[in-house]
Amino acid sequence: MSVRRLAEPEFQPADFAFNKANAAAAKKWIAKYPKGRQQSAIIPLLMLAQDQEGWVTKAAIESVCDMLDMPYIRGLEVATFYTQYQLKPVGTRAHIQVCGTTPCMLRGAGELMDVCRSKIHPEQFHTNEDGTLSWEEVECLGACVNAPMIMVFKDTYEDLTPERLAEIIDAFEAGKGDTIEAGPQIDRFYSAPQGGFTSLADEKAVLKSTRAKATGVAKAAQVPPSKAARHKTDAAETNEAVQSPSPVKASAKAEKAAGTAKPSLDHKDRPKGIDKPTAVDDLKLISGIGPKNEAILHELGIYTFAQVASWKKAERGWVDAYLNFHGRIEREDWVKQAKALAKGGVAEYTRVFGKKPV
Structure with missing residues (x-):
């Protein structure tokens, strides 16, 4: 890691002022904090x-400090x-x-830096000849389980190999960085194990409704049998105690029984599908839809944001049950996300939710 200092004076602009949109956004951010904070x-x-x-200038730091009535040194810190x-x-x-912390280093971050040296510049903080690319080594980027990884502006690209990083760099250099999907670059669901989920594969065990039913069955399982039902010999009673279901097993059976069967494809509440259009929306931009669920929705004839945005409550319930999501569609508000994306893509989504889709 290098010492972080401001750019040399010859690079520094004379002044800084927020444009109209960012000035309004700055006021909103300031208003989020209580008086005096x-x-x-x-x-x-x-x-x-x-x-x-594109970068933080000395003038920008001083301008922000003036807005917040704080010493310049605090902003510099x-x-x-x-x-x-x-x-x-x-x-x-x-x-x-490029993350250079231990987990990433152990999994090949050094090789990723070599790619940056060969394709961008031998030294950090220098642009390539066209001024389109630059690189640096940083501390932890926060996704150690998906090491090694990089960040490009605000997006992370994980589970990288030198070959894959070279492809990503080429795409950005060609102005096609938006064609590279952020996140894991292998067949991994977010930060799940590479071999797939090993625990809490579904949410029934942690949902309040199924937990309550399971508790009732478990308590019933703990009620001792009547004297008349007991075997007469001590040996038989010992055997019976061993064979009787434990509260844990009873709870597990209850949770299994509490699950609902996948709804029929012919059910009246199934959303209407369409033939695959020429332009298919990237449904993975909706939080909660990964590659696997997008493929399932395609099988159901769901290809566009507009389709998801039009789902009524009964249709949302059908899809939620079909995906075994236990309410996630409502909790994550797929319809609101889809409406924003259908209206104005990523820009509208960012305006509505205050962040880019992940």
Whole structure:
């Protein structure tokens, strides 16, 4: 890791001011904090400045500090501490941060840095000849189980090999970075084990409704049998005690019994499907839909955001039961997400939810 300092004076602009949209966003961030604590908005405001300029300038830090009525040194402390802030001009199409902490190093981060040296520049914080790419080594990026990984601006790319990183770099250099899906670059669901889920494969065991039913059955299983039902010999009673179901087993059976069968494909509440259109929406942009569930929805004839946005309550219930989701569609509000994406894509989603789809 290198010492983090501001860019040399010759790179620094004379002044900084938020544009109209970011000025409004800055006011909203400041308003989130109670009176006397507005300086806590320093982190999101510096990110707004970076989004606007491409990097955090000295003038931007001072301007943000003036807005928050805080000493310049406090703003400098924040900006120089967090590697999410770029203190010098970086690649216009991609600035690649390679995690160099132990888990990533053990799984090949050194080889990823070699790729950056060969395809971008031999040294960190230098752009390539076209000024489109740059790179640096950073501390933990927070997804150690998916090591090794990189971050490009706000998106992470995990489970990387040198070959895959080279492909990602080429895509960004060609201006096609948006064609690379962020997250694991192997067949892994978020941070689940590579071999698939090993525990809590479904949510019945932790849902309040099924847990309550299971508790009732478990209590019933603990009621001792009447004297008339008992065997006469001690040996028989011992055997009976061994064979009687334990509360844990009874609870497990109850949870299994509490599950519902997958609804029929001919059910009246099944959403109407369509033939596969020429332009298929990326349903994985909806939080809660991964590659596997997207494939299932395609089998059901669901290909567009508009279809999901139109689902009525009964249709949402049918899909939720078919996917064995136990209420996730309502909790994650697929319909609201789909409406935003159908209306204006990622930009509208970001405006509505305050973040990009993940």
